[in-house]
Amino acid sequence: MKVNLKTLSESLGLSQTTVSRALNGYSEVSERTRQRVMEAAERLGYQPNSQARQLATGRTDTIGIVFPFSVSTIGDIRFGEVVSGITERLAEHNLDLLIHSARPDAELETYRRLIDSRRVDALIVTRTRVDDPRIGLLQERNYPFVAYGRTQSRIPYAWFDFDNETGGRLAAERLLALGHRRIALVHAPLEMNFAMQRHAGFVAALCAAGIEPDPELIVEAPADRTGGYQAVRKLLAMQQPPTALLVDNNAIGALRALGDCGWKPGSGLSLIVYDSIPFEIPLTYKVTSVMQPTGESTGQALADLVVDVLAGKPLDQLHQLKVPYIDPGETDGPPIVFG
Amino acid sequence: MKVNLKTLSESLGLSQTTVSRALNGYSEVSERTRQRVMEAAERLGYQPNSQARQLATGRTDTIGIVFPFSVSTIGDIRFGEVVSGITERLAEHNLDLLIHSARPDAELETYRRLIDSRRVDALIVTRTRVDDPRIGLLQERNYPFVAYGRTQSRIPYAWFDFDNETGGRLAAERLLALGHRRIALVHAPLEMNFAMQRHAGFVAALCAAGIEPDPELIVEAPADRTGGYQAVRKLLAMQQPPTALLVDNNAIGALRALGDCGWKPGSGLSLIVYDSIPFEIPLTYKVTSVMQPTGESTGQALADLVVDVLAGKPLDQLHQLKVPYIDPGETDGPPIVFG
DNA sequence: ATTAATATCCAAAGCGCTTTGGATAGCGTG
DNA sequence: CACGCTATCCAAAGCGCTTTGGATATTAAT
Known part of the structure; x- marks a missing residue:
């Protein structure tokens, strides 16, 4: 019942190589054959198994983000908006977002595991601290990431932050x-x-x-x-x-x-x-x-940076610093002098 | 530099089979060997490649959820809490949450793709509608899922809902x-x-x-x-x-x-x-x-249901109906009669 | 017509893991 | 001592895809 590359290519009388190439837009396949393949794939509802593809290519088309237990939403009524912005923008590049939950006391170990297991192509590091060991770990492993907030580090890395x-x-x-x-x-x-x-x-x-x-x-x-x-x-x-x-x-x-x-x-x-x-x-x-602009636009900016990092752009150019401004309201004025 | 099962087993003078079994807790390996393997894995920082494992086992240890573009947060100041509850509870079972974004007009097609690509082991369907084609699709494909909200369907399925x-x-x-x-x-x-x-x-x-x-x-x-x-x-x-x-x-x-x-x-x-x-x-x-109890406890309940579905529990028993109650405040009273 | 270049396709080798189907050795039983 | 059992280990076959390194047919160049 389930159609994979093998059955698809057999039903077409073609090799898996050719079918794979046809579907992935390579040039070494005639236009006529490509049409046949595309049509058959559509008709049979062929959808490549992503695990197999990931294993073969080494990419996962997934970006990771780690939520510490329970502290994730506190004080952050808008964090959902950021996540929403991230996923939307990532989707434009056919990337998904993987949310991984970590006990706060094992955060670094969680990052290590996530990196080594190759579950994601890049990470978004949130809630950065002044001296953040996660940044060091990621740099040491040469792992693509974007920081939401700057930290101390001599080595350049991509970040989004507010001034x-x-x-x-x-x-x-x-x-x-x-x-x-x-x-x-x-x-x-x-x-x-x-x-x-x-x-x-x-x-x-x-x-x-x-x-x-x-x-x-x-x-x-x-x-x-x-x-x-x-x-x-x-x-x-x-x-x-x-x-x-x-x-x-x-x-x-x-x-x-x-x-x-x-x-x-x-x-x-x-x-x-x-x-x-x-x-x-x-x-x-x-x-x-x-x-300062927050919420979804922040998420989008983060996603854009991730895409740039994966595209191999120089890290020392991947910085976004949003400068805040005062929005005057009715709650401030000269001090009231008594007496 | 990177250590995989092959290098690990070679360095131990054992077969990949034995090492794999030792690490995954099978009985066909002596306790002495298991200790050796565990120790070496720890020392060399071995972390199984999850793509390879996923391909071999057919499991992804990931649960999916689809966010429609832009409507995701609207009217749902607490949706972040639900997601937070889901991820935390899933983490206890070593499961991750994959967030996939969909254009509202292509929602069903997005579900179809996600199912066929085998990216996730199960889905959580939110914002159910009275007559929801997504439920039908998932049932037809025999795909594990949990609905956040009931819909019309003769076939039993797991759901969480408020009365x-x-x-x-x-x-x-x-x-x-x-x-x-x-x-x-x-x-x-x-x-x-x-x-x-x-x-x-x-x-x-x-x-x-x-x-x-x-x-x-x-x-x-x-x-x-x-x-x-x-x-x-x-x-x-x-x-x-x-x-x-x-x-x-x-x-x-x-x-x-x-x-x-x-x-x-x-x-x-x-x-x-x-x-x-x-x-x-x-x-x-x-x-x-x-x-009604909402926020994180809802997320946890959804995660529990997912785990139960994956464990193969009978679907007609996987229902959670939360009954609301009136919390009296100061904003209601008898009508004021004029004249 | 001959050769070189090009277009088109394919067989087979991975990717790194799990799992099947043995193989081998040790050991108690009769 | 032959036999069957159990404990322990291994070689090899997948999982479903991409990609390398040809092979073959077609076309252009000489």
């Missing part, structure tokens, strides 16, 4: 220009690349303005659901709370905390958040935010 | 018990299974109460971002608006529309929505909703 340092700086400069001096920062753990970069930009802007960053006002929020919420509650409970606040992550938890404390735009505390507020979240006011 | 009919009925009954007579329903297109079922339950409850469902009050909202919003606006703009409203989908758009019209809980219109409001959405009141 988080500029983002942190822009937000701080805006608040400084409004007259704020006590500016707080709620940031994700600094082992995360983006958090470190935003933090650096924020601190740099303060220093450039001659302000010594107050450690009390720079708080780390765990990358879980309540992290942002609790960090903001803590800041608001201070004896001398900040007059302005930059939230580099988990804006939703922060907004909720502010709301629970009766905060409203213009009521004293200026707020800038990183990333746009997802459409799904109804707010009666517009939040001033550090904007 | 949407009960959900629609429960919501309507609650509103009826509160004294409402003009109850509106905003529903997704009825070709979607869940929409049809919720609709049926809703209508049945009304009829049972002796109320003729008013076609004016039953409006279809397209499954896009603004569908729910516009449907609710339309209802609120009626000369004689409903006193109660059930939203079967896209609660967020509906809430936004209500908010834009100055609606507040207790202000005259009762509201029940389907599904819980995502944690990320800050609301100052609790919405009465038809609850």
Whole structure:
């Protein structure tokens, strides 16, 4: 019942070589024969066995991505969009996406296995850390990959990233220009690349303005659901709370905390958040935010980079740095001076 | 440099057969030899080529899921969680998830290709429709699959679904018990299974109460971002608006529309929505909703079903029907009588 | 007409694994 | 000592495709 290359070629009275070539568009086959072959393949519903082809060619036409257990979606309401963007763009190149799940404590070993088993042609590395051993592993094995976020590495590699340092700086400069001096920062753990970069930009802007960053006002929020919420509650409970606040992550938890404390735009505390507020979240006011294109376009960019890497383009040219900008809203203004 | 079964067995002075058996835990190899083999494999970093193994065994250890282009995330803020749940649970069985993207207009052809190319061992079919040709195709080809949502089919198959009919009925009954007579329903297109079922339950409850469902009050909202919003606006703009409203989908758009019209809980219109409001959405009141376990637990249930299907369990026993219940909030109450 | 080039096709050798169908050796039984 | 059993191992045959290295027929060049 099932038709493979052998039965197909026999039914045509041709060799497997010729049929294979005809179907794969080689030139060493006459046009007439090719038509016959194509027609027969269509009629019999022939579909090459991909395992056999993969074994013969060494390609899998599959790109891999590793999701760590359980942390995959947290704090990342839009990660689904990124995946969606990746798959769509990959599909244009007849590539699939393989999702591999890893226990967070065995992440590196998982990468090693995935590489050695040859299940995928390339990998997309997400959630890069400042010093990321996965990058080193992949480079050492000479394995094609694209990083979603830069890390420290002398050897060039393909990456997509946001200019988080500029983002942190822009937000701080805006608040400084409004007259704020006590500016707080709620940031994700600094082992995360983006958090470190935003933090650096924020601190740099303060220093450039001659302000010594107050450690009390720079708080780390765990990358879980309540992290942002609790960090903001803590800041608001201070004896001398900040007059302005930059939230580099988990804006939703922060907004909720502010709301629970009766905060409203213009009521004293200026707020800038990183990333746009997802459409799904109804707010009666517009939040001033550090904007960067995220979601599906990010996924598409990643997919494009993967395709370029596989095409053998020079790695030191495969960089995409998206520069954020401030999208003004109603949540920031000059500090309110009491007395 | 790269070590395969041949080099490994040669370095051990054993046949490929024996090495293969030792590694795969067969009994026909002495314990001493097995130890030697395992040790050498570990030391040399041997990792079987998965393509070769797949070709030889006919298994791929991969489960497939098809994402239609662009519609994938719309109206489904939680779909990422489902995928996350699937991959995690599959990983426990050493299975991966392959995401394949399809143009919506060529969905069936995409399934056919995916089946015939043998890329995956089984498929998870999502967004089932009332009469879904994909189910028929898979059954015809005798291909293992699990449906996320039931459809019409005489032949048994594995599925996971919510009891949407009960959900629609429960919501309507609650509103009826509160004294409402003009109850509106905003529903997704009825070709979607869940929409049809919720609709049926809703209508049945009304009829049972002796109320003729008013076609004016039953409006279809397209499954896009603004569908729910516009449907609710339309209802609120009626000369004689409903006193109660059930939203079967896209609660967020509906809430936004209500908010834009100055609606507040207790202000005259009762509201029940389907599904819980995502944690990320800050609301100052609790919405009465038809609850059902969604997100990661759904993904895990789907993965479990896949594993059972592959294990050959009888399909007519592989059903999971989750019954929803009403989670009371502050958004419904008796109708307000004027005059 | 002869030779060289070209077009067209094919047999067979992999790709790296699993698995079938023996082969060999050790061992207790009668 | 012959026999049957079990334990242990191996050679070789696939799995279904691509690709190498010819072979043969056809056409162009001399």
